[in-house]
Amino acid sequence: MYRRIRDLREDHDLTQKQVAQLLGMSQTGYSKYEIGENDIPTAVLIKLADLYKTSIDYLLGRIDKK
Numbered sequence: 570m571y572r573r574i575r576d577l578r579e580d581h582d583l584t585q586k587q588v589a590q591l592l593g594m595s596q597t598g599y600s601k602y603e604i605g606e607n608d609i610p611t612a613v614l615i616k617l618a619d620l621y622k623t624s625i626d627y628l629l630g631r632i633d634k635k
Contacts, residue, residue, distance in 0.1 A: 571605040
């Protein structure tokens with residue numbers, strides 16, 4: 570899951586800081602999601618799925634189709 574959110578961010582040419590601002594959090598807090606140091610809350614997963622126009626199942630690695 571953590572690699573997927575990083576790959577999606579990079580595919581959309583966004584920085585960690587930009588995504589963190591969209592989520593209303595610090596860049597440091599967001600970076601911990603990407604490296605798997607912190608679990609991603611459901612509310613954040615929903616925002617990320619909406620941002621990247623994909624499903625939560627894709628973010629979680631349950632399916633491979635974006």
